[in-house]
Amino acid sequence: MADLFDTGDAEEGGGHRPLADRLRPRAISEVIGQRKILGPDAPLTVMLGSGALSSLIFWGPPGVGKTTIARLLADETELHFVQISAIFSGVPELRKVFDAAKLRRRQGQGTLLFVDEIHRFNKAQQDGFLPHMEDGTILLVGATTENPSFELNAAVLSRAQVLVLERLTVDDLELMARRAEQELGVDLPLQPDARMALLEMADGDGRALLNLIEQLVAWKVEGKLDKASLAARLMRRAAQYDKSGDSHYNLISALHKSVRGSDPDAALYWFARMLEGGEDPRYLARRITRMAVEDIGLADPQAQAVCLQSWETFERLGSPEGELALAQAVTYLALAPKSNAAYVAYKGARRAAKETGSAPPPKHILNAPTKMMKEQGYGDGYAYDHDAEDGFSGQDYFPEGVARQALYAPVERGFERELKKRLDYFAKLRSKRGGAE
Template sequence: MADLFAELGAPEAAAPPAANAPLADRLRPTRLADVVGQEHLTAPDGAIGRMIAGGRLSSMILWGPPGVGKTTISRLIAREAGYDFMQLSAVTTGLADLRKAIATAAALHTATNRATAVFIDELHRFSRPVQDAMLPALEDGTFTLIGATTENPSFSLVSALLSRAKVFTLKRLSEDDLEQVIARAERHFDRSLPLLPIARGALIGMADGDARYLLGLCEELFALRADQPLDVAQLADIVQARAPLYDKGQEEHFNMLSSFHKSLRGSDVDAAMYWAARMLGGGEDPAVIFRRLQCAASEDVGMADPQAMVQVMTAWQAFERTGLPEGRLFLAQAIAYVATAPKSNAAYLAFDQAAALARKTGSLPPPKHILNAPTALMKELGYHDGYQYDHDRPDAFSGQEFYPDEIAAGDPEPLYAPNERGFEREIRKRLAFWSARRKSGR
């Protein structure tokens, strides 16, 4: 049945890499035990290891950053579990191609009685209709899906597909893992990288957890035939660091914003600066960072320091007028102000309670004494009757009731409860004073 796979451009067994293939291809592990960094899944007692030992695979989705072994693991899983293997890419595969692949897998199963594992790279790029088209084949066991994605499956895959597949999270490779990758490259070339120890550490940092990218850098360095080991500055002249992982429209974007906001809320100015720098370095629109700052200035600082909102808005305006690189000064100042300001969400909570009270009480009319009476009829109906102008009273406070009568009759609990932090300490005193005056007036 090899001709069926050939028609799809996905042979049953991967051919050995060509001599001029990228180093990452030539050093691809041939045993699952040789895959580094994912032992929590691939070890004999790991979730995937147990499947292979039992000789039966469940459909699965491998979720993790680039260069951590998703494709390699998929091939080796199928081989070691005794499954036929077919590889597709969601980037180039349409609905017609997928249906052809399903038919091929069904024909192969009929002819050989062997199960087929279909590996689909970049699975998140399939549209919802294409994802749905796989469901019957997964349901009846025509093939076992091994999907790979760099995006959170909860956001990018349909729920019906997620209910039929286990999601396994692959870890970003650690420095020790990447050191093992370098050691394999050195054994392959039978010589060490031409780097000083400090430059070797810098090389690992440049890879940012991506083994494939690291091997590409190693290949460049092995081609140099350098006479002397290179230092960090010489290394930087020869190779470039991997671009930071940041997708402005997807999960990483929201993860970074969440980390930034929570750092502000937690009064950790250093972490807040770090996450903002990560976002700015990844190409994020500065306006997105300022919007989050503005939200934190109200939601988390609030009336504990009302100047926080003013500081953020002023810094934002200065940034828009000046731009980068000087604009970083204004962004940093706004971050420092919000992160170090006293915190209170009392106003935010009060509005939530007010909204709940409004929903509960429906369309209660306001008390007539606070309604304007522009016509004689309204005056006859009692509009504005008894209203006391607060500025005419001692301390500019009349103590009148402004709730609807039905709510006021129930002696409601206060909604806004300022705390003892920052400016709200003064507000708390004022409210206590007004409350006492109001009660004495009653």
């Protein structure tokens, strides 16, 4: 009797078999792409060669071979392959899987348990794998599209090796298309530019490419389609983007770093990628304003105002017209002079504030509204700066016993050049008048 959840190698009887299933590799050597984990000296090759396969976490986008490689690993190591999905499985299903694996182990047969979308299991469910991993009941292979360091328990990660699977390249997809043509016994009816467009439509997803090829072959067209004709018949695969997941943080990081790197073209590209993925423009408006404060600062004081104005323009115009204002702000920020001097100074001030505890201000800069406070010396010796030469007294405003700190160090870029001149000017006056350095 077959195991519950067992998706072993038995052929399906009759019926249509999807092309993706018909082309599923039967050996590790047939896997397309993923040379970083399957190459001659790559981790999985070394593990298989030494006969010491450990539990694994496959992290990568959809359609790059996670399930296929797990099946082949079971074949290579003669382990019984069991597949479950965290989306459809709960504690009762897991208990049945573990009980069957224990029985199998007593009979001398090991189990490779492949868990798709493993990040969707909660902490308690993930903890449930641990004793069965430790006593050898199962060899766990989990698959996730999300960053394991954020989504998986530290205990599970400590007992498994994380392997990163990458999007398939255009060359990988072309090889897959040729295998599909061989399997189907036909040449795809596409002109060269249309064939390249088909590969790009798959967006690095092998399963998506094979689904597109099945649609294409079913049309029974005469002659060869050009790029425009193909585009009219097929829709490009929607870009992978989860507004609460990994791609969200990866793309906003790419946008931020492109702005910081003064590359308006790349910045606009990542900005557009996020919009195409359905990102909330208000989130982007907030993050763009943050970039102005954090990475441009006083090198261009106008940058923050440009962002706020663009944000307000979006609120008044709405989408899609208002998004152009945000795009203009992105362009402005990318080309603005960069400085994080104020940001660094702020963090230094917060650090100093924590280190000095509750040290009070020096008495000479405290107000003395009562007689008792005057008797305590509040306000004694305060120099009114407007009455001083150059409007600068040079007094020390740090707490008594706390050495003066140089926190703000403006850069020689943009408006901060002028601020640096002022800072240097006041430093000279302070030194001349005997103020603390």
